[in-house]
Amino acid sequence: xxxxxxxxxxxxxxxxxxxxxxxxxxxxxxxxxxxxxxxxxxxxxxxxxxxxxxxxxxxxxxxxxxxxxxxxxxxxxxxxxxxxxxxxxxxxxxxxxxxxxxxxxxxxxxxxxxxxxxxxxxxxxxxxxxxxxxxxxxxxxx
Numbered sequence: 001x002x003x004x005x006x007x008x009x010x011x012x013x014x015x016x017x018x019x020x021x022x023x024x025x026x027x028x029x030x031x032x033x034x035x036x037x038x039x040x041x042x043x044x045x046x047x048x049x050x051x052x053x054x055x056x057x058x059x060x061x062x063x064x065x066x067x068x069x070x071x072x073x074x075x076x077x078x079x080x081x082x083x084x085x086x087x088x089x090x091x092x093x094x095x096x097x098x099x100x101x102x103x104x105x106x107x108x109x110x111x112x113x114x115x116x117x118x119x120x121x122x123x124x125x126x127x128x129x130x131x132x133x134x135x136x137x138x139x140x141x142x
Contacts, residue, residue: 010135017128024121027114034100034110040072042095043080063087070099074106081109 046067053060066089071080079101091097102108 013131020121020124020128024118024125027118027121030102030108030110031115031118033102033104034108036074036101036103036106037098038072038074038101039096040070040081040099040109042068042091042093042097043071044069045089045091045093066091070097070109072099072101072109074101074103077106079106079109081107083111 044067046069048065048067049062050065051060051062064087066085068083068085068089068091069080070083071078073079081099097111099112100110
């Protein structure tokens with residue numbers, strides 16, 4: 001019975017680990033294959049404020065979300081990409097920024113600020129490993 005409970009309790013944690021590794025691999029792949037620098041123009045910045053209510057404390061919080069659309073040209077074709085930001089964005093409509101694209105698939109783009117996600121995911125891996133170690137050590141003692 002203990003093993004069934006342990007597996008059911010550990011399944012969401014394992015899924016989080018798998019999803020984190022998937023995101024890390026996807027972001028590192030984009031970093032590697034996006035080698036061509038292009039200049040993109042911000043064509044729209046859509047702002048939405050969402051209401052979030054904590055079910056335990058009933059505290060209401062309003063969170064700002066920004067969906068930014070970038071347009072760029074590569075080999076005579078126009079492409080667009082969208083990036084979402086929580087709480088703030090540094091972009092305004094009409095801004096010109098540089099981003100990297102995959103020359104084999106120009107729809108795929110990478111921005112310097114996405115490096116932060118890679119660093120966070122890499123730092124999360126040892127934390128996951130440490131928690132795994134603690135859990136398996138506790139299981140051995142039971």
